[in-house]
Amino acid sequence: MIACRSAMLAFAVSFVLVGCARIPIAQPVKQEVLAAVQPVEVKVGIAQPELYAAFVRSTAGASGAAACGAVPGFGVLLAAACGGAMGAIDASVNASRAKTAEETVRPLKDQLVEVKFDALMRDSLKRSLETVPGMQLATVDITKTVTDPAHEQTFKASTANAVMFVNVDYHLSTDFSTLEMSIRGLLYPRGAVARKAAGQPAELVAGQNESILALKNAVYRSSIVYRGKLPEPGQDIPKNVAAWNADGGLLLRASMQDGIARVGALLAEDLKRKPGEQLSGVAKIDVGNGLKADLLSQGEGGRLLRQADGTLHFEAKAATAAATLASATQTRAASTTIVTDAAAK
Known part of the structure; x- marks a missing residue:
């Protein structure tokens, strides 16, 4: 994290170079190490205050x-x-x-005024992590200061046995056709017993010319990306914006909530995976630019892919997410009506 800032762009690079060593983007945690690092303090880093749109930078x-x-x-x-x-x-x-x-x-930001992204993401991650066998959460807190010095300060000040940083980003693609949400998870042992289990020195001492939070010191690394695409995307940006904005921003709000739930669940599932345990792919599929990925699962909500670098990509169907949200909203409204009528009687 601190030794190489580009590692945070897990969805953009396959490997991070630290000195002459190649550090894989994704690395499962040994279950005996995971047991030894409990309890874990979780810091959810969300630097941005709201949704933004990416743009093509001039070079x-x-x-x-x-x-x-x-x-x-x-x-x-x-x-x-x-x-x-x-x-x-x-x-x-x-x-x-x-x-x-x-x-x-x-206009799309205005549709999300009542969507408390930070709180929803925190709650989703907390619920999901609690399903990991043996996982003990000391705290799960949001931080808006997502910088290397802040992470190191948090790590050194923690009283937990380990600290897990989960950095989050969410934005619309350059053509406004896709909501992209990503999380980068890094777990660092802190206590003497935890560090010994991980094969690291008991003392919190940084190596020469490197941070104590060098990527190689993370016992677990993950990169998860959610992509919610419009049902009929086009190259016309105004039309794509209008599609997201229709029906009070239904597609956008649905994709946002679906993405929050999915990345949390995928993080928990990935933590349960043992080193050497292969995620069996249904098939190899072409994902463009001459690259292929493993198709792990496919259903009404979308499909899950594993890239060659270990990054998990969930390609969602915004229309399905919207239908689910609309159905849930109607169910809640009906339940409220029944309760209100019963109280009136």
């Missing part, structure tokens, strides 16, 4: 800056000035694109 300036340095006859100062100008162009373009994305996503 033209960076390419231009590199070209400046490669032009024969360019002095060092002239090349630096050229590179600086190109970088400023990138910054300006990206600022404009970010502003456009923010303005476009605003």
Whole structure:
């Protein structure tokens, strides 16, 4: 986590390089180690205050800056000035694109005012983790400060036997066709007994030029991604926004709640998996860019894939999630009516 920040983008990279060692994105925990690290303090990191929309970042300036340095006859100062100008162009373009994305996503944010994402995610993770055999939760708290120094401070100050960091991100894709939600789980032994069980020194001492929260010190690592796609997505962003916004944002709210429930359940299931225990895939399927993934399960709600790096991807059907939410809402409304009528009598 601290040794290599890019590891947090688990859905974007297959391996993290720390020095010369390759650290796999996903690593199951040995069950004897999991038993030894109890109780666990869980920190759910959600830095963002609300939903946001991704945008395609400009890199033209960076390419231009590199070209400046490669032009024969360019002095060092002239090349630096050229590179600086190109970088400023990138910054300006990206600022404009970010502003456009923010303005476009605003109506959808308004539909989620009553959706308390942080609390819902915390509760989902807590309920799911409590189903893991032998799991003892010291605390499960939200933190909005998702930085390396904050994580290390939390770890050192903890009185639990281990600390688990679960960092969360949720956003709409660049074309507004998909709600993407991801969690990155890292479990670090803290107590002397826990660290001994994990084969680590009993003392909390960082290695030379590395943090105590180096990825290699995590006894468990996971990367889980949920993708809720519109029933009929297109390239027309306004139409995609209108589809999410229809019926009071039903599809969006349903996908949000479905994603929260699914990533929590998948984290718990992944924690139960033993090292060496293979997730049997139904089939190998093409997922684009020449890559293949294991199809682990498929049903009315969507399909679960395991990427080559161990990342779990759940591809959901927004329409199914919406139907489920609408049915649940009607059931609650009917129950409320019955109770109200009974009280009136």
